[in-house]
Amino acid sequence: MFTVLWNSAEGIVSVALGLLAGSIALVGFGVDSFIETSSGLVLLWRLQTRRDADSAEQAERKALRLVGLSLLGLAGYILYDSTGSLLQSQAPEPSLPGIVLACLSLIVMPLLARGKRRIAAAINSRALEADSFQTSICMYLSAILLGGLTLNALWGLWWADPAAALAMVPLITREGLDAVRGSRCEGCAACGTPACTCPS
Numbered sequence: 001m002f003t004v005l006w007n008s009a010e011g012i013v014s015v016a017l018g019l020l021a022g023s024i025a026l027v028g029f030g031v032d033s034f035i036e037t038s039s040g041l042v043l044l045w046r047l048q049t050r051r052d053a054d055s056a057e058q059a060e061r062k063a064l065r066l067v068g069l070s071l072l073g074l075a076g077y078i079l080y081d082s083t084g085s086l087l088q089s090q091a092p093e094p095s096l097p098g099i100v101l102a103c104l105s106l107i108v109m110p111l112l113a114r115g116k117r118r119i120a121a122a123i124n125s126r127a128l129e130a131d132s133f134q135t136s137i138c139m140y141l142s143a144i145l146l147g148g149l150t151l152n153a154l155w156g157l158w159w160a161d162p163a164a165a166l167a168m169v170p171l172i173t174r175e176g177l178d179a180v181r182g183s184r185c186e187g188c189a190a191c192g193t194p195a196c197t198c199p200s
Helices: 002-021 022-046 054-088 094-123 126-157 162-181
Strands: none
Touching: 002 022, 002 094, 002 126, 022 054, 022 126, 022 162, 054 162, 126 162
């Protein structure tokens, strides 16, 4: 439940700050938070249903595909808007609140992912384990966002914001494709992150 509340608040604040500053990276990060919120709600519902219910499994697969399509749509939006901003030299305003939000997310997301993995192992839930991988991906998006906002704020490198947004596209696209196919990355035994993004 905390994940749903955090991502909802994070999404609202990120999109609002992004629109005020003209930051594509912040808006994209916020929309991804909303999509992760919907995934969290599906997971909460799924954990409250019987595990052997075929209808529940079917509904979960359908919801997962819908979330995947939303992620692919988000990736397309970011790609289009970021490329346009780079070509037209549209400089976003520096966003100190956005930097603070990215820093908070970098602190909260690893803790959430670790807690989800611990609970998933205790109750033997593959769904919760997959959700913990999505939370880890959000941590990487936070780091990318922080880099782009900081470069723009400190050194006026306006292109860093759309470039950071473009750097999010491969992660969001992969996450979307995995969801559409109904598959998730397997966890890395060494660090607990998805194998597709594991640094080792």
